Amino acid sequence: MKKKEDKQAAAEQKDTWVKRRHRVIRRVLGPFIKLLCVLLYGVRIEKYSPEEGAPCLVLYNHQTPFDQFFVSLTFKEPVYHVATEDIFSIGRLADLLRWLVAPIPIKKQAADLSAIRTMRQVAKEGGIIALAPEGNRTYSGKTEYINPSVAKLVRLLKLPVALCRIEGGYGVQPRWSDRTRRGTMRSYVSEIISPEEAAKMSNEELYDRIRNGLFVNEAVSDRKFFSARRAEYLERAVYVCPFCGLAAFRSRGNVTECLTCHRRVRYHTDKHLSGEGYKFPFRYVNDWYEYQNTFVRGLSLSADTEHTIRSGEWFFKDEGVGIFEVIPYKKKKALLGDASVQLHADGISISAEGQTRCIPFRDVDSAAVLGRNKLNVYYQDRIWQFKGKKRFNALKYLNFIYRFKQGESDGEFLGL
Numbered sequence: 001m002k003k004k005e006d007k008q009a010a011a012e013q014k015d016t017w018v019k020r021r022h023r024v025i026r027r028v029l030g031p032f033i034k035l036l037c038v039l040l041y042g043v044r045i046e047k048y049s050p051e052e053g054a055p056c057l058v059l060y061n062h063q064t065p066f067d068q069f070f071v072s073l074t075f076k077e078p079v080y081h082v083a084t085e086d087i088f089s090i091g092r093l094a095d096l097l098r099w100l101v102a103p104i105p106i107k108k109q110a111a112d113l114s115a116i117r118t119m120r121q122v123a124k125e126g127g128i129i130a131l132a133p134e135g136n137r138t139y140s141g142k143t144e145y146i147n148p149s150v151a152k153l154v155r156l157l158k159l160p161v162a163l164c165r166i167e168g169g170y171g172v173q174p175r176w177s178d179r180t181r182r183g184t185m186r187s188y189v190s191e192i193i194s195p196e197e198a199a200k201m202s203n204e205e206l207y208d209r210i211r212n213g214l215f216v217n218e219a220v221s222d223r224k225f226f227s228a229r230r231a232e233y234l235e236r237a238v239y240v241c242p243f244c245g246l247a248a249f250r251s252r253g254n255v256t257e258c259l260t261c262h263r264r265v266r267y268h269t270d271k272h273l274s275g276e277g278y279k280f281p282f283r284y285v286n287d288w289y290e291y292q293n294t295f296v297r298g299l300s301l302s303a304d305t306e307h308t309i310r311s312g313e314w315f316f317k318d319e320g321v322g323i324f325e326v327i328p329y330k331k332k333k334a335l336l337g338d339a340s341v342q343l344h345a346d347g348i349s350i351s352a353e354g355q356t357r358c359i360p361f362r363d364v365d366s367a368a369v370l371g372r373n374k375l376n377v378y379y380q381d382r383i384w385q386f387k388g389k390k391r392f393n394a395l396k397y398l399n400f401i402y403r404f405k406q407g408e409s410d411g412e413f414l415g416l
Contacts, residue, residue, distance in 0.1 A: 017102055017118065018125040022078040025100055034073050037066055040180055041172050045073045046188035048162065055123045056160045058189075059150070061143045061214045062132040063169025065371070070187035071130050071164055080122050082106050082115065082131040085328040085383075086370050094329075104129070105329055116156065123157055130164075133210065136369065136416050137175040139237045139395065140289035141218035141271070143211075144416050151206040154198055161193040163213040170218035171225040171271060174285070175372060176236040178390075183225035219286030221270035230254045231267035234285070236373045239316070239396045240292040242281050246315055250391070293399070293414055301345045301361075301404040314342035314349070316396060318388050323350060326376065326383040341386060343397055346404060348377070359384070361404040367415060369394045377401070 037043050041064065050056050058079065060071050072079040083103035088094045097103060104122065106115035119129050133150040134143060154161055168185030191213055198206055234256045235249035244260040251257070255276070257264045264276040272283055282288040323336040339352040347360040365378040375386040375394035386394065398415035406413075 016125055017122050018127040026078045033069055037069055041066060042184045043070055044186045045070055048074050048189040049076055055126050056128055056162050057157055058128060058130040058162045058164050059133055059210060060164035061166055061216050062134045062137045063166050064173050067166055070166060074164060074187060075128055077128055079128045079130045080104055088329040089326050089332050091331055119157060123159055138170060139175050140286040141170040142286050143215045145413060146211050148207045150210055151203045154206060158195050162189045163191050165190045165216060167216055176233050178233060179227060179229055181225035181227040219284040221272055224269040226269055228253060231256045235391050236393050237395060238288055238292060239393050240295045296399050296403050296414060299403060308344055308346050314344050316343040318392055320389050322387040324385040326385050343400060361401050364401055367398050367401045369398050
């Protein structure tokens with residue numbers, strides 16, 4: 001009789017998302033991961049203990065590649081993070097992640113009913129679910145766009161919502177940088193929204209509560225962050241010069257330079273910018289970033305402009321770009337290893353091995369930037385991934401795609 005009960009319990013455990021081993025792994029690895037987070041980021045993680053065994057939905061702003069660890073360490077119990085399909089397409093490492101922490105897969109920039117079903121299952125099993133509703137790390141220091149559909153998700157799950165704020169992460173490691181700076185940051189639960197509170201609010205009120213609760217503005221000189229390479233790879237985030245317009249940049253150490261007018265901009269320890277030998281018009285990267293967005297929104301990108309795929313005219317050209325096909329939740333398949341990629345007003349052209357292939361923007365369903373500078377383009381029911389060299393700016397492709405799809409409208413959203 002005992003063996004039969006054990007077999008039944010094992011079968012039930014096999015079908016669940018929340019596993020007993022996740023709690024063991026959390027307790028064994030937690031102290032080591034916390035030490036690593038403190039050493040790398042100087043982060044202060046403030047513990048939060050919800051009612052034991054009670055599931056909740058954690059929403060957090062996204063600043064660094066380690067944010068999911070900060071959030072997990074905030075809670076005593078295992079946290080099940082919603083993660084994009086990209087991490088599930090890296091072979092055996094993806095299998096190991098599934099076994100260790102069971103992230104919840106979701107398709108980036110797409111409605112994913114399967115992800116919602118999994119979240120409901122995890123909630124039913126008493127698990128803690130974590131999601132960065134921005135879907136992107138900030139390039140500018142300010143919390144990025146949050147899709148209003150997050151309010152509908154909260155209503156659907158009917159869970160307490162813990163708003164977890166991460167502060168100082170942009171100063172320690174901006175998205176466009178490979179290196180951390182010496183500085184301090186903080187991760188903590190700032191407020192709880194109960195299901196009863198959420199039920200009394202309209203979708204707009206609930207959305208505003210979440211957005212305002214997660215909004216963090218790091219585009220201020222609030223503290224100092226030390227590094228000898230503070231400006232390195234800033235060209236991943238900027239591609240518009242206030243003096244030249246569309247332009248390429250090259251950074252080194254604490255300075256970035258426009259390759260057209262050769263004006264140099266210094267990035268200081270308190271995050272402010274200054275021109276070398278002239279007055280630079282922007283105080284912080286965010287000011288530059290917002291100017292850049294305004295500049296792109298002012299462009300007329302359509303098939304009848306002079307910079308079209310057909311004419312061969314282009315705005316930007318990147319060499320040595322790897323092209324992959326992402327097969328969701330399975331693998332990445334290399335298509336081209338050393339391609340020349342050109343950004344036109346109405347599409348992207350890819351040249352390699354004596355052939356040219358075009359991806360018209362009108363046929364692109366959506367696009368997304370992953371990590372620091374990878375680009376996913378959802379085209380013809382396939383996911384094309386562009387992975388350039390260290391200084392590759394994926395952001396400009398994303399912005400141009402969304403600007404083109406807006407047509408002549410005054411739409412604000414440029415993919416981030």
